[in-house]
Amino acid sequence: MEGLIAIGILLVLMVAGVPVAWSFAGVLAYLVYAFDANLNTLMLQGYRSVDSVILIALPLFVLTGYLMQSGGIAKRLVDFIEVMIGKRRGGMGASMVMASGIFGAIAGTATAAVASIGTIMIGPLEQRGYPRSYSAALLGISSLLGILIPPSITMILFAVVTRQSVAACFAASVGPAILLIIGLIIANRFSVGRFFHEVSSAANDGMEQLPGKGRATIRAFPALSLPIIILGGIYGGVFTPTEAAAVAAFAAMMIGFFIYKDLxxxxxxxxxxxxxxxxxxxxxxxxxxxxxxxxLAFERIPQDLTELVRTMIENPLLILIAVNIFLIVAGMIMDDVSVTVVVAPLFLPLMVESGVHPVHFASIVACSVVIGANSPPVAPILYMACRIGKVSIHKTVMPALGLMAFVGLPVMMITTFVPELSLFLPRLLGFV
Structure with a gap:
């Protein structure tokens, strides 16, 4: 009962507008009082938990995202992708999806992708006939590729709180990320010409187009090399995820200062x-x-939750569906960090008992965040996309719900019920 009350307190505080960190502090205060816990011991254990080499990657990847946003890297990436695929039907929308994916492969965060890619692309998309409401919805969902495509800050947090391999969690979310990219590009192509008409850009002949592609490729090469260096280094065993974060931050700084000179x-x-x-x-x-x-662990709350769910639902498939629904609802109210560090460890024992590998569960949690972060009432990513796109949230909700219903939700269900989509690459690389 105390666990449910704690969750209720957290939700009430967050809905009331209390900052997330202090909402957690309020829950902690209640639990300390309810269970008469020793606060001095808890503080020492909490300090030891955050005193982790892995967590050094967190500020470095966050810094990389800000440096990409202000150092001209995002602009060159967008220009390159637009030149390559932007002139085809639905090409501008596909360009935004691909740009968000590549950006996520460097920065590992959704908010930086929304700010960078949205600022650059919302205006040109409107000029090509894309409604701002649709563009903001597509931006909100595609920016979450930064959570799925490694390196991902969300996957780092999941690995830390559940004591899993960071590299394994990175690899687990690659398959769902590719599936989401394909789904968004197909949905965008289907929408063009049916719900709105795309205005063609000025036609270029082959002599004019080739130099443009060449120049865009040369200008984008330093930015495009970053994900290759980062991911190749991690999976090739050259450096750890923490060292990869340091390399990414240093490289983004050098590129911004000395190559693009926007920094x-x-x-x-x-x-x-x-x-x-x-x-x-x-x-x-x-x-x-x-x-x-x-x-919660000392009071056996996760074990009690597992037993409660087991007595109510015996079918493992129904348990998976129930956990998915809970994760989506939690994501509608909390941000991705809160879902990852609180809800995921709470349900991990239940998932393991139901036959779900912890690394597979990491990709399930990441997919749930994609849907929850764009679903009202909180919808932090969608609200941010609306601010960037200068459009009302009321106009954006329906396109966003459509994309989540026909792309996000199917990707989550496939990820949930086809474990090999998440486990194939970690097994191939020897992480699990």
């Missing part, structure tokens, strides 16, 4: 401060969640 000391300082603020918030959430998790 200066003032912008760099602003990026560092923004990254520090974001990281500080996440670390506070992690600290409180570790302490909450310690109390």
């Amino acid at each position: 200066n000391l003032k912008i760099f300082a602003r990026s560092v401060v923004s990254a520090a603020e974001t990281t500080g918030t996440v670390i506070l959430i992690l600290l409180f969640s570790f302490m909450i998790g310690r109390i």
Whole structure:
């Protein structure tokens, strides 16, 4: 009962507008009172939990995202992809999906992708006939590729709180990410000409087009090399995910300062401060969640939850569906960090008992975040996409729900019921 009350307190505080970190602090205060826990011991255990080499990757990847946003890297990526595929039917929408995917393969965060890709592409999409409401919805969902495509901050947090291999969690979400990219591109192509008409860009002959592609490729090459270096280094055993984060941040800084020259000391300082603020918030959430998790584990709340669900639902498939629904609902109210560090560890024992591999569960949680983060009432990513696109959330909800119903939800169900989609690559690389 105390566990349910704690979840209720968290939801009420977050809906009331209390900052996420302090909402967790409120839940911790209730649990300390309810179970008469030793706060000094909890603080020591919480500190030891966040005193992790793996978590050093968090601020570095966050900083990489801000440096990409302000250092001109995102602009070159978008230009390259638009030149390559933007002139085909539905090409501009597909360009935004691909740009978000590549951006996510470097920065590992959705919010940076929304700000960077949206600022660059919403205007040109409108000029090509895309309604701003549809563009914002497509931006909100495609930006979540930063959670699925490694390196992913969400997967780092999942690995830390569930004590799994970071590289294995990275690899597990690659299959669902590819499936989501394909689904969004197909859905976008289907929408063009049926729900709105795309205006063709000026036609170029082969002599004009080839130099444009060449120049775009050369300008984008430093940016395109980043995901190859990062992922190749991790899976090739050259460096750890933490070292990869340091390489990514250093490379983004060098590219911004000396190659694209869009980065200066003032912008760099602003990026560092923004990254520090974001990281500080996440670390506070992690600290409180570790302490909450310690109390729940000591009081056997996850085991009691497993037994309760088992007595109510015996079919493993129905248990998977029920957990999926809960994850989506939780994602509608909480942000991706909260879902990952609180809800995921709570349900992990139930998933393992139901025959779900923890690494497979990581990709299920990531897919649920894609849907939840774009679903009202909270919908943090969708609201941010609307602010970037300068469009009302009321106009954007229906296109977003359509994309989630016909793309996001099927991808989540396939990920849930086809374990090999998530486990094939980790097994191939020897992580599981």
